[in-house]
Amino acid sequence: MIILSVDGLTKTxxxxxxxxxxxxxxxxxxxxxxxxxxxxxxxxxxxxxSSLLKCLYRTYEPTSGSVVYTTPxxxxxxxxxxxxxxxxxxxxxxxxxxQFLDEIPRVPAVDVVARPLVEKGVGRADARETARTLLSALxxxxxxxxxxxxxxxxGERQRVNLAQAIAPKPDLLLLDEPTSALDPNTRRAAIDLLxxxxxxxxTVIGVFHDTDVVEAVADRVLVLDDGRLxxxxxxxxxxxxxxxE
Amino acid sequence: MTLLEATDLEVVYGSRCHExxxxxxxxxxxxxxVNCGSVVACARADLSLExxxxxxxxxxxxxxxSSLAELLALEQASEATxxxxxxxxxxxxxxxxxxxxxxxxLRTSEISLVHQHIRDGLNLEFTGGGxxxxxxxxxxxxxxxxxxxxVSDLFEETEIPVDRIDDRTNTYSGGMQRRVQIARALVTNPxxxxxxxxxxxxxxxxxxxxxxxxxxVQREENVATIVVSHDLxxxxxxxxxxxxxxxxxxxESGLTDRVMEDPHHEYTQTLINSxx
Numbered sequence: 001m002i003i004l005s006v007d008g009l010t011k012t013x014x015x016x017x018x019x020x021x022x023x024x025x026x027x028x029x030x031x032x033x034x035x036x037x038x039x040x041x042x043x044x045x046x047x048x049x050s051s052l053l054k055c056l057y058r059t060y061e062p063t064s065g066s067v068v069y070t071t072p073x074x075x076x077x078x079x080x081x082x083x084x085x086x087x088x089x090x091x092x093x094x095x096x097x098x099q100f101l102d103e104i105p106r107v108p109a110v111d112v113v114a115r116p117l118v119e120k121g122v123g124r125a126d127a128r129e130t131a132r133t134l135l136s137a138l139x140x141x142x143x144x145x146x147x148x149x150x151x152x153x154x155g156e157r158q159r160v161n162l163a164q165a166i167a168p169k170p171d172l173l174l175l176d177e178p179t180s181a182l183d184p185n186t187r188r189a190a191i192d193l194l195x196x197x198x199x200x201x202x203t204v205i206g207v208f209h210d211t212d213v214v215e216a217v218a219d220r221v222l223v224l225d226d227g228r229l230x231x232x233x234x235x236x237x238x239x240x241x242x243x244x245e
Numbered sequence: 246m247t248l249l250e251a252t253d254l255e256v257v258y259g260s261r262c263h264e265x266x267x268x269x270x271x272x273x274x275x276x277x278x279v280n281c282g283s284v285v286a287c288a289r290a291d292l293s294l295e296x297x298x299x300x301x302x303x304x305x306x307x308x309x310x311s312s313l314a315e316l317l318a319l320e321q322a323s324e325a326t327x328x329x330x331x332x333x334x335x336x337x338x339x340x341x342x343x344x345x346x347x348x349x350x351l352r353t354s355e356i357s358l359v360h361q362h363i364r365d366g367l368n369l370e371f372t373g374g375g376x377x378x379x380x381x382x383x384x385x386x387x388x389x390x391x392x393x394x395x396v397s398d399l400f401e402e403t404e405i406p407v408d409r410i411d412d413r414t415n416t417y418s419g420g421m422q423r424r425v426q427i428a429r430a431l432v433t434n435p436x437x438x439x440x441x442x443x444x445x446x447x448x449x450x451x452x453x454x455x456x457x458x459x460x461x462v463q464r465e466e467n468v469a470t471i472v473v474s475h476d477l478x479x480x481x482x483x484x485x486x487x488x489x490x491x492x493x494x495x496x497e498s499g500l501t502d503r504v505m506e507d508p509h510h511e512y513t514q515t516l517i518n519s520x521x
Contacts, residue, residue, distance in 0.1 A: 059503055061503055
C-alpha cells in the first residue's frame with residue numbers, strides 16, 4: 001500500500017529582508033512511499049534534504065504540488081489541507097524529529113522521552129519504563145536520565161532526541177539526521193535500535209549523511225541535487241555507489 | 246465541534262468614521278485613523294477554536310493582541326466601540342451583544358482571563374486560598390468544605406505549597422502569585438482560558454516551570470487556551486497554532502512551527518529574525 005504520495009512538490013521562499021528575493025528550495029519533486037518502507041534521503045549540504053522533510057510535515061508550506069498521506073479516514077494532502085487536519089495527522093500517525101533537541105526547560109531526560117507516550121495515553125510509570133529502556137539501548141549513562149538535557153553534550157542530546165522520536169512508534173516517522181553527532185559505536189547502537197524497536201509497521205523517511213547508516217537501515221535511497229530529485233533506487237542498486245560528497 | 250467562532254471582530258477607541266479601516270492596518274503602517282484620529286486596536290479579526298486548542302497571539306506592543314484577547318475573554322472595554330460576531334458553544338446569539346448577567350455567568354464559569362498584571366487579577370490582601378475560593382463563591386458554590394477541598398486540590402495541581410493556603414497573597418513569591426492566578430482561572434472548570442503575557446514579571450527559571458505546569462494542566466483538563474505574548478518562545482512552547490498581529494490586523498496565521506520556520510509575511514520574517 002502506498003502510504004505517502006508526493007507529486008510535483010515545489011517550495012520557494014520569498015525573503016523580504018533580502019529585497020523580496022525568491023529562494024528555491026525544492027523543484028518538482030515526485031515519489032511514492034510504501035508502508036513499512038525505510039527511505040533514506042541523501043544529497044549534498046543545501047540540496048534540499050531538510051526542506052523536503054519539513055514540507056512532508058508542513059513545517060514548510062509547499063508552494064505547489066501535493067503531499068498526500070493515506071489515512072484510515074481517507075487521503076490527506078498536507079500541502080493544501082487545514083491546519084487542524086495537519087494537527088490530527090501529527091497526533092495520530094506522523095512523527096518528526098529535527099537534528100537538534102528542542103526540549104522544554106527543566107524537564108528530566110527520561111520525561112522528555114516519555115512525554116509523547118504519556119500524550120498518547122500510556123500511564124506515566126510505563127512510559128518512563130519504556131523511556132529508560134530506550135535511553136539504555138542508546139547508551140545514555142543512567143546517571144543522566146533524571147538530569148536536564150540542556151547541559152548534555154551534543155551526542156547525548158541527539159540520543160535523547162532520537163529516543164523521544166521513536167518512543168511512540170508512529171505509523172510514519174520523519175527523521176532529520178538523527179545520528180549526525182554520534183560516534184561510530186553509538187551510531188551502531190542507534191541503528192540497531194531503529195531496526196529492533198520499530199516494527200515493520202513503521203514507515204521511516206530519514207535524512208542521512210553517513211553511508212554506513214544508509215546501507216544498514218534503508219530499503220530505498222532518494223538522491224537530491226540542488227532541490228531536484230536526481231534518482232530514487234533500491235538499496236541494492238545504491239551499494240557501491242560513490243557518495244556525492 | 247467548535248467551541249468559539251469569531252468573525253470580523255473590531256475594537257476601536259474613538260468616534261470611528263468610514264475611513265477608519267481603510268486608513269489603518271499593516272499596509273498603512275499605523276493603527277490610527279488619519280481622518281478622525283480613532284485608534285483601531287484590532288479589526289477584521291477572524292478565528293476559531295475547538296475544545297482543547299491552544300492558540301498563540303504574537304505581535305509587538307500596541308499591535309492589538311491584548312485588545313483582541315480581552316474581547317475574547319469578554320472583558321468590558323468601556324471606552325471602546327466593539328463590532329463583529331462572537332459565537333460560543335452552548336450560547337445562542339452574538340456574545341458581544343449579551344446582557345450583563347449572561348456575561349457575568351460566562352466569565353465566572355466558562356471563560357477565564359489570567360491578567361498580565363497580577364494586581365488586576367488578584368486581591369493581594371486576601372489569602373491565596375481566598376483568591377481562588379472567591380471565584381467559586383461568585384459562581385454560586387456555598388459548601389465551605391467542598392470549596393476548601395477544591396481549592397486545596399488546585400493548589401496541588403498548580404504546584405503551590407498547600408500549607409501556604411491561608412497566608413496572604415502578598416507574602417507569596419511572584420511565581421506563586423502567578424500560579425494562584427492560574428488556579429483561580431481553573432477552579433470553575435472553564436472551557437477557555439485566556440493567558441495574557443503569562444511570563445511577565447517572572448524570573449527566567451520560574452517562567453519555564455510555570456509554563457511547563459500550565460502545559461501539563463492544560464492537557465489534563467483539555468481546556469482551550471489563548472496565549473498572548475510578545476515572547477515567541479512562550480508561544481512556541483504552548484501553542485499549536487499562532488496568529489501574528491501588527492497595527493491592529495492579523496497579518497499571518499498558521500501552525501506555530503510553520504509560522505516560526507517558514508514565515509510568509511514580511512513583518513513575521515522581521516519578528517522571527519529579531520529574536521536574540
